[in-house]
Amino acid sequence: MADTRKNTQGSKAAGGWEALYASGRSLIASGAPMSGAKALMKANQPDGFDCPGCAWGDPEHGSSFEFCENGVKAVSWEATERRADLSLFARHSVSELAAMSDHALENFGRLTHPLRYNRETDHYEPVDWEVAFAEIGSHLNALETPDAANFYTSGRASNEAAFLYQLFARLYGTNNMPDCSNMCHEASGVGLTQAIGIGKGTVRLEDFEQADAIFVVGQNPGTNHPRMLGDLRRAAERGARIVALNTLKERGLQRFADPQRKLEMAVGGSARIASDYFQPRLGGDMAAFRGMAKVVIAADRAASAAGEKPVVDVAFIRDHCSGYEDYIAAVDATSWEAIEDQSGLTRAEIEKAAAIYLSAEKVICTWAMGITQHRHSVITIREITNFMMLRGHIGRPGAGLCPVRGHSNVQGDRTMGINEKPSTAFLDALANVFGFEPPREHGYSTIRAIGAMLSGEARAFVGLGGNFARAVPDGGLIEAALRRQELTVHIATKLNASHTMPGRHGYILPCLGRTEIDVNSQGKQQLVTVEDSMSMVHGSAGINPPAGTHLRSEIAIVAGIAAATVGSARVDWQALADNYDGIRDLIEKTIPGFDDFNRRVRMPRGFDLGNTARQRVWKTVTGRATFYTGALPEKTVYQEREKRADRFVLQTMRSHDQYNTTVYGMDDRYRGVYGERQVIFINPADITSLGMKAHQRVDIHGPDEDGVNRVAKGFKLVPYEIPQGCVAGYFPELNLLVPLASVGDLSETPTSKSIAVRLSAASG
Numbered sequence: 001m002a003d004t005r006k007n008t009q010g011s012k013a014a015g016g017w018e019a020l021y022a023s024g025r026s027l028i029a030s031g032a033p034m035s036g037a038k039a040l041m042k043a044n045q046p047d048g049f050d051c052p053g054c055a056w057g058d059p060e061h062g063s064s065f066e067f068c069e070n071g072v073k074a075v076s077w078e079a080t081e082r083r084a085d086l087s088l089f090a091r092h093s094v095s096e097l098a099a100m101s102d103h104a105l106e107n108f109g110r111l112t113h114p115l116r117y118n119r120e121t122d123h124y125e126p127v128d129w130e131v132a133f134a135e136i137g138s139h140l141n142a143l144e145t146p147d148a149a150n151f152y153t154s155g156r157a158s159n160e161a162a163f164l165y166q167l168f169a170r171l172y173g174t175n176n177m178p179d180c181s182n183m184c185h186e187a188s189g190v191g192l193t194q195a196i197g198i199g200k201g202t203v204r205l206e207d208f209e210q211a212d213a214i215f216v217v218g219q220n221p222g223t224n225h226p227r228m229l230g231d232l233r234r235a236a237e238r239g240a241r242i243v244a245l246n247t248l249k250e251r252g253l254q255r256f257a258d259p260q261r262k263l264e265m266a267v268g269g270s271a272r273i274a275s276d277y278f279q280p281r282l283g284g285d286m287a288a289f290r291g292m293a294k295v296v297i298a299a300d301r302a303a304s305a306a307g308e309k310p311v312v313d314v315a316f317i318r319d320h321c322s323g324y325e326d327y328i329a330a331v332d333a334t335s336w337e338a339i340e341d342q343s344g345l346t347r348a349e350i351e352k353a354a355a356i357y358l359s360a361e362k363v364i365c366t367w368a369m370g371i372t373q374h375r376h377s378v379i380t381i382r383e384i385t386n387f388m389m390l391r392g393h394i395g396r397p398g399a400g401l402c403p404v405r406g407h408s409n410v411q412g413d414r415t416m417g418i419n420e421k422p423s424t425a426f427l428d429a430l431a432n433v434f435g436f437e438p439p440r441e442h443g444y445s446t447i448r449a450i451g452a453m454l455s456g457e458a459r460a461f462v463g464l465g466g467n468f469a470r471a472v473p474d475g476g477l478i479e480a481a482l483r484r485q486e487l488t489v490h491i492a493t494k495l496n497a498s499h500t501m502p503g504r505h506g507y508i509l510p511c512l513g514r515t516e517i518d519v520n521s522q523g524k525q526q527l528v529t530v531e532d533s534m535s536m537v538h539g540s541a542g543i544n545p546p547a548g549t550h551l552r553s554e555i556a557i558v559a560g561i562a563a564a565t566v567g568s569a570r571v572d573w574q575a576l577a578d579n580y581d582g583i584r585d586l587i588e589k590t591i592p593g594f595d596d597f598n599r600r601v602r603m604p605r606g607f608d609l610g611n612t613a614r615q616r617v618w619k620t621v622t623g624r625a626t627f628y629t630g631a632l633p634e635k636t637v638y639q640e641r642e643k644r645a646d647r648f649v650l651q652t653m654r655s656h657d658q659y660n661t662t663v664y665g666m667d668d669r670y671r672g673v674y675g676e677r678q679v680i681f682i683n684p685a686d687i688t689s690l691g692m693k694a695h696q697r698v699d700i701h702g703p704d705e706d707g708v709n710r711v712a713k714g715f716k717l718v719p720y721e722i723p724q725g726c727v728a729g730y731f732p733e734l735n736l737l738v739p740l741a742s743v744g745d746l747s748e749t750p751t752s753k754s755i756a757v758r759l760s761a762a763s764g
């Protein structure tokens with residue numbers, strides 16, 4: 001039947017019946033049995049598992065399952081009854097699998113057997129676990145240097161798996177631990193560490209119950225953090241102002257019907273979320289925040305001239321901050337003209353947003369990829385922090401900084417030492433506890449790992465989850481690089497494109513998912529732990545039977561590889577894999593904040609890891625919270641682009657029906673797109689200037705100054721509320737347009753949200 005819904009901007013509220021309906025459909029389409037539904041009741045419950053959907057915090061007093069469409073999809077994706085079993089790999093050569101879409105690959109279902117690539121037959125074939133471990137160990141040990149290996153991590157790994165994995169890599173001899181964080185919130189970690197001495201957010205979930213104003217910047221929670229919408233909505237109902245800064249008009253941020261509230265859904269109502277919505281140009285947020293700071297400082301001067309109470313938090317600035325005077329000078333030196341030009345917002349709009357800030361006692365600012373995936377992300381985060389420090393919004397109830405993490409345990413993985421640039425203190429602790437000298441030289445970040453793979457310096461790739469080949473920029477280059485590896489190992493739940501690019505020796509090792517029961521040799525169920533965006537550490541125990549009898553936990557797999565590679569003299573890997581309490585004891589000895597770990601993690605809702613900045617303790621170079629005192633970027637990509645009708649800046653983002661490289665379906669309901677992903681969102685006036693028509697197909701040409709021809713062909717123009725000169729489309733399809741060399745200053749994060757592109761009528 002033809003789909004009669006139009007590809008135009010959606011107008012109804014996000015959430016609500018539509019979300020429930022979509023979730024039901026998603027359960028059925030994923031082939032999830034009733035255990036999928038049962039599993040949902042245990043998501044984010046004290047005795048259940050941590051929802052793999054996102055890293056939003058769990059409510060302290062939550063008594064019933066927090067409904068979330070995103071979570072339903074993530075859980076049912078894992079609980080599918082479909083199997084990528086041995087018959088699949090007998091039927092299809094790797095070349096055949098490589099020609100299939102990611103959607104098709106994941107749709108084969110859960111991996112069931114450890115597999116080894118056979119070059120002669122071009123098939124993956126079954127291999128015994130112990131044989132696989134021994135061979136992987138000998139391939140790793142045959143490398144000339146440990147620094148020729150990369151150990152990649154995706155942010156779903158539990159704390160225990162992550163801790164063992166980094167311990168193994170360092171005992172083996174390298175800090176090459178690229179991870180998805182390098183492509184995600186790296187700029188937040190770098191910027192916040194410089195400014196406040198800790199690379200994490202300072203708020204707790206309860207703070208959302210008290211805030212008077214919440215700025216949601218460069219983030220689309222309706223799709224990517226739906227549980228956050230509930231907290232925003234409750235805040236809005238109390239009268240808190242929700243201010244959205246987003247290049248696109250995101251429906252989830254405009255209106256939202258909460259599926260937890262049956263009555264409202266029955267009457268078809270919906271609450272307005274964002275009281276004010278501002279649409280800066282791509283990369284224009286630093287200018288917007290500096291503009292707001294200008295307003296605050298002007299108000300403070302006016303107050304002082306009138307002999308009134310200061311507007312800035314004088315005591316906070318005096319007792320806790322450094323660089324204030326220089327910051328004021330930098331703000332004064334920034335003209336309104338420069339601010340308007342870079343942000344794309346008018347002075348009046350910025351004054352309006354600043355007025356909300358000024359009227360609020362307690363302010364929270366949240367952000368995600370719309371802030372972190374630009375060239376100037378680190379200084380933008382510094383400026384956001386500056387702005388919040390002006391009125392002392394760090395380290396008091398109801399206020400604070402909140403980078404909202406992506407993967408459900410990406411923050412915990414960093415805490416556990418998944419970091420290519422580990423701190424000296426962390427390495428010293430490893431040395432003390434385990435009695436060895438860990439490598440001190442920094443390792444490869446994701447971008448550098450790719451560089452080393454391309455140059456031939458890196459010869460082995462081990463992936464703890466993730467879909468490296470699809471998630472990284474310049475997707476076209478990575479395939480050959482992976483195939484040239486001496487060794488590729490993927491620890492995974494489902495088949496994806498990266499697995500179809502095996503090196504000379506290639507392995508796929510199937511693991512248990514987070515929703516599944518993990519028992520040890522005595523038949524006792526094991527518990528793992530995770531850390532959410534608010535630094536809360538809690539336990540997670542699956543409830544579904546494992547998807548297959550041959551599956552092992554990530555921990556057991558890491559332990560198996562480690563024992564075969566570095567031996568068990570310093571670490572009894574087998575014993576740890578059989579009792580995760582033992583791993584937690586080691587974490588407690590190595591990493592601050594985990595005292596009494598095994599007891600505390602068994603308390604309902606877990607425990608707070610604490611946050612120095614929240615306590616107004618500043619572990620920065622100056623020992624104080626430090627203002628960034630530099631100028632705005634000279635030019636953003638938007639400002640650099642030639643002012644011609646066919647030149648744009650492109651951001652690559654998520655649809656409502658995907659989880660990163662996992663594409664659940666072809667709809668993007670809240671944006672009114674159905675049945676396809678080859679679309680590009682564009683301002684109607686730009687369509688006219690191009691001399692084109694809505695829904696016409698175009699080719700998107702990426703940067704080519706380096707001689708690489710980057711073209712994405714046949715994308716449909718979708719008219720949308722987006723500033724002129726800015727366009728948007730979906731990752732991972734558009735990753736081929738993001739040049740590997742185009743990364744954020746200081747963060748090395750791919751600039752996935754500001755790519756200079758040219759549009760032409762579709763060829764052919």
Ligand SMILES: Nc1nc2c(c(=O)[nH]1)N[C@H]1C(S)=C(S)[C@@H](COP(=O)(O)OP(=O)(O)OC[C@H]3O[C@@H](n4cnc5c(=O)[nH]c(N)nc54)[C@H](O)[C@@H]3O)O[C@H]1N2
Pocket residue numbers: 053054070184217218219220221223224225245246247248250280281282283284285368369370371405406407651652653654655656658659660661753
């Ligand atoms: N369902 C679902 N949930 C997810 C994920 C998923 O794929 N699917 N992924 C998880 C992961 S790993 C992450 S990191 C998070 C990602 O969560 P988000 O950061 O919300 O993800 P994106 O889809 O990249 O959306 C970026 C948002 O920023 C806006 N934006 C882009 N550029 C700019 C800019 O320059 N300025 C401003 N002000 N806004 C801008 C875009 O319009 C868009 O609304 O979600 C996590 N949760």
Ligand SMILES: Nc1nc2c(c(=O)[nH]1)N[C@H]1C(S)=C(S)[C@@H](COP(=O)(O)OP(=O)(O)OC[C@H]3O[C@@H](n4cnc5c(=O)[nH]c(N)nc54)[C@H](O)[C@@H]3O)O[C@H]1N2
Pocket residue numbers: 106153154155156157180181183184185369373406407464465466467468471472473491492493494495496511512513514554652653654659660661662731732734735738752
């Ligand atoms: N152009 C562009 N590129 C981007 C982004 C963007 O916005 N634009 N976003 C970036 C961001 S924020 C991120 S975080 C990265 C994501 O990069 P990755 O983390 O590498 O990618 P995912 O798609 O999350 O990984 C999906 C795969 O993980 C495996 N998996 C799922 N669950 C489990 C599990 O429990 N255990 C194990 N071992 N494996 C599992 C499955 O095999 C699945 O195919 O992509 C980045 N790339």
Ligand SMILES: [Mo]
Pocket residue numbers: 180183184185405406407
């Ligand atoms: Mo992410």
